[in-house]
Amino acid sequence: MSTRSVAAVDLGATSGRVMIGRIGEGVLDLELVSRFPNGPVERADGLHWDFGALYEHVLDGLAEAVRREPGIESIGIDSWAVDYGLVKDGELLAEPFQYRDERTVRGVEEVHSIASFPELYACNGLQFLPFNTLYQYRVETHLAEADTALLIPDLIAFLLTGTAAAERTNASTTGLLGVADSEWDTALADRLGIPPRILPTLIDPGATIGRLRPELAARIGKDLPVIAVGSHDTASAVVAAPLSTPHSAYISCGTWGLVGIELAAPVLTDAAREANFTHELGVDRRYRFLHNVTGLWLLSETVRAWEAEDGSAIDLPALLAAASEVSGDVPLFDADDPSLSTPGDMPARIAALLGADAPASRPAFARSIVESIATAFAQAVQTAADLSGRELDRIHLVGGGSLNRLLCQATADRTGLPVFAGPVEATALGNVLVQARALGAAPSSLEELRALVAATHEPERFEPQA
């Protein structure tokens, strides 16, 4: 089997990348083509994404990918969940909001005055997160004008191809997808004052969305199809998490730590709702039964504040090395405390939670953060096991967090389970695998795709220490 290649656009909350993925018999690798910064930008009406800049970076990255690898056969796009752009007559009506914008507080109040969280959970199986798209739609001022609402990867695919569609894994994070049938819950949308006409046709990962519009094919250098992948980044990451048995838990760790297991059927119990466990849709209609734990956001926001204070960059590997040298117990705080969810002086907010115990030195403070995240991971792994009735014997920690050896070790120690760290680029790999499968260039089952990941990206094993 000859090696085939595709382009993966993978957008995270702190950076985006375009990669070339190559896949063949025993081959699965990535070449980074471009990486560009991303993050919330403050505008007069709140927090947004600089979508215009992001889109230009995507186009430039794709052009460079085709220049380097003219054999590229398709493009796949994934990003963080829940955020959207509204489109009218083919044009974006306004710059997309960033999910941490505080307008969602009002959205939550209004939605819950119509449908309580338990009622919503019975419909959509989704954990309560104040930024789930339905809360955002409820307070969106442009909704009435819009022809259609597109989540970020669908929006980029629309701008590239002219075809509006809603890829199901990401659609499941809106709160408007039925957990039982994976179709739009138009009755719920209606009840919440969200016009069902803005919800686009649903498609599954692997479907071809369309081909590049001629002017973009000219700019990128090739007429290519855009193939739907698990366009929710976490769905793509779970595809490439080399789960070897049903007893494997995963943690997809970047800005967030998504902690859970893969299920064939939902667990819509009161206990699952009370534990705030979600049923996001996975590739091949598996359920991602997981809980959002605040992840590296706590560390990156802390470092950002220290850098602003110092007026110079911080060497993160050196900070983490010093943090791992800190001896004795460090104080812990609740990584999921709502006071930590918005941008801004993170060290002060964490110190407020720690009170008099707050460590004075930066390495000890960083250690507190890492240990607090690992503690929350351990609680979520235990809850996943309890709620599903499954014994869990290992954890696959994938994504950027897998490079943080201190976090991997702390997670092993606090769960008492071995942690298999990597691949770091699980999201982009999952994106590549689903495109390749659609092109007939990869095996058909998720298990075979994961076996290819395991064979080509050996994880690092962290054993729990006493």
Ligand code: LRH
């Ligand atoms: C991770 C992620 C997560 C969502 C959040 C908004 O990047 O997609 O799965 O809950 O961003």
